[in-house]
Amino acid sequence: MSTRPAGHKAIIEAAREEFSEQGYGATSIRDIAKRAGVSLSALYYYYKGKQDLLVAILEEGLDAYFDACGTALEAAGGDPAEQLEALVTATVQFRIEHPVKSSIVQTEGRSLEPEHLARYRKNEERGTQQFREVIERGIADGVFLTPHPDDARRAVIAMCNAIAQWYRTDGEVTPDELVERYVSLALTVVEYRPRSVRRAARG
Amino acid sequence: MSTRPAGHKAIIEAAREEFSEQGYGATSIRDIAKRAGVSLSALYYYYKGKQDLLVAILEEGLDAYFDACGTALEAAGGDPAEQLEALVTATVQFRIEHPVKSSIVQTEGRSLEPEHLARYRKNEERGTQQFREVIERGIADGVFLTPHPDDARRAVIAMCNAIAQWYRTDGEVTPDELVERYVSLALTVVEYRPRSVRRAARG
Amino acid sequence: MSTRPAGHKAIIEAAREEFSEQGYGATSIRDIAKRAGVSLSALYYYYKGKQDLLVAILEEGLDAYFDACGTALEAAGGDPAEQLEALVTATVQFRIEHPVKSSIVQTEGRSLEPEHLARYRKNEERGTQQFREVIERGIADGVFLTPHPDDARRAVIAMCNAIAQWYRTDGEVTPDELVERYVSLALTVVEYRPRSVRRAARG
Amino acid sequence: MSTRPAGHKAIIEAAREEFSEQGYGATSIRDIAKRAGVSLSALYYYYKGKQDLLVAILEEGLDAYFDACGTALEAAGGDPAEQLEALVTATVQFRIEHPVKSSIVQTEGRSLEPEHLARYRKNEERGTQQFREVIERGIADGVFLTPHPDDARRAVIAMCNAIAQWYRTDGEVTPDELVERYVSLALTVVEYRPRSVRRAARG
DNA sequence: GATGAATGAGCTTTCATTCAT
């Protein structure tokens, strides 16, 4: 959690939008200051520089996403299917509600200077790990039948992430509908077969 | 097909790699010249500028991909499942064999100046359209059961595209294996049920 | 009147001299910065660019000249001969005292980009207009006998303007003498015949 | 007289027009080649470089003007008034017929590099000298009464030179009319009084 | 005679950043 002085939200917000629209490399610090409506010097008063802004934005982006996932997982039971549902729901909702944060986190990691990159990549990895654990447990429990858990995981994450790039809140599909569809898609991808069904089938 | 004088391949190649690694905005034209081993002026002799390089790279990237899809589709029969298989195979192979071309086409469209953007976006749309047609025909034929063809399509495309970002040829999975798995995943996502099976099930 | 922040006079002055000596096109912005003794960036802090400098210089040049003419005309009576004398005096003095401003205004209008050119040419026209009005009134009053007022006007203006290119303050002729001679020349050119003389001649 | 190989007139012509419109410093050698419709290399085949083109143009410009003056003076008698008439006529006609040549000669001398400048300025001086001699002879003969021959000379030259900048062949005044007016103006400026008139006045 | 290819130097401009106040 950052402990920065208040009153600089406009700056972060502006930077996020500029980075998202043009990319870190193509964004000038003046563009950000102008968009935030503050002077160039004010920006430097709050942040050490352009890279510092990026670090703050990326960290906050990951944190916010992981918070959402954590909350969802806690609310879900111990069942792998329920947990996958929780993760997909949290991810889809986050991509819908925070498309800018999402796209930056997905694209601008490469713009980190070496000293920040390693830590960031490691942190980022937690997202993969969450899905990996749930899927592998589902397989161990015999409810996810996919023979290729890594590919299934990557597919699920990729399709959820892509939402940030095309979903528009003024479109035809409501967020809830979309969540439902993607949960369903994800369960299809991991080839989910509920125990009860199989038991019933046997009888 | 470009009709540029020969001997400038090194330039395009260098530009592609720099754009892919750092992003268009963060790449300097000097970086490209240096990487290509030519003088700055030589670069300007062949290309009008940085934007011109990007345009050439993006166009070629799309063309090459569409060529691969076209060839694959022609070789496939009229059956929607076979055609989806062909498209997925072509896409996965292209992402594996041309990860740099793939990632640029996926990320740097936004770096096009307005005058080139519209045409590019339209061209890009052809990729979506290929998948859309095949999937819808599969649904019409009753072999793809997914109730949400748009989501299925986006999922299939997203998961195939993501390959460019993580696949390494020196990894555990061979290209052919990966193709097979993704074809299988795609058919799962569209909920493919072959006619013969359903007929048998009915009997 | 310009409302720029103070302390950038050295820049304008340097630009004026460089433009005057080498021409706008041949002057590099580095030359100007060096001559002004400021950094290249300082120059851009005060002016948007090379063209902006030219615009400022040309506008100020015209303004200063028109101010001098205006003051002289106000001090003069309503008599056309006196007014022509005032205009020629103001012009000659301005060419002597501000040869650099004068030569730039005379030569570098063509270096204006289209968006500034029209306005400038119109403003410039006021100079011609001042002379035209005075000469035509003198003709109407019957004191200027020249049958070709346009040619006379152009001749007077051209000869006054040329002074900026050859007059040296360390030469033989004092400014006051030169003014007197050019006033006399101008009155000759418009074929001035004072009323009193003609009346006397008649008697 | 230049002894250059034929077929390069288009180049000189193009250079003249570019230099005249934009100034030497602002003209690129590529602009010239494009306007002449030849390749960049062709230009370098005929001329050593940009400066060489300027030298050729300026020399030819002065030569052509002096030729015209020489011819006119030869045709005129020995009378100073007739000779001044001849010079003004030649000058006005040249400014009318060759406005581009005229304007370059008047403005671009400063663009000569030191090694060519001295010779050019000296050559240029011949123009002044022609007028000076005629006017001084007129004064010695007692037909030009101006008390300031240098100012008169400069005035005459300046007003004639200015013609190149404003005269348009499609305007109201014919060349012949203009010549007549400027001859008349020039004689006014030098305060010409024919002998016969004065003799008559005395009687 | 003529040209396509190539270059190094220089161009105008914008960059991220610092600092005195």
Place this chain on the structure above:
DNA sequence: TATGAATGAAAGCTCATTCAT
């Protein structure tokens, strides 16, 4: 807290010119 002023470095690009063919 906050900013106007200033800077060195580097950006994209154009320049006049050369040279092998």
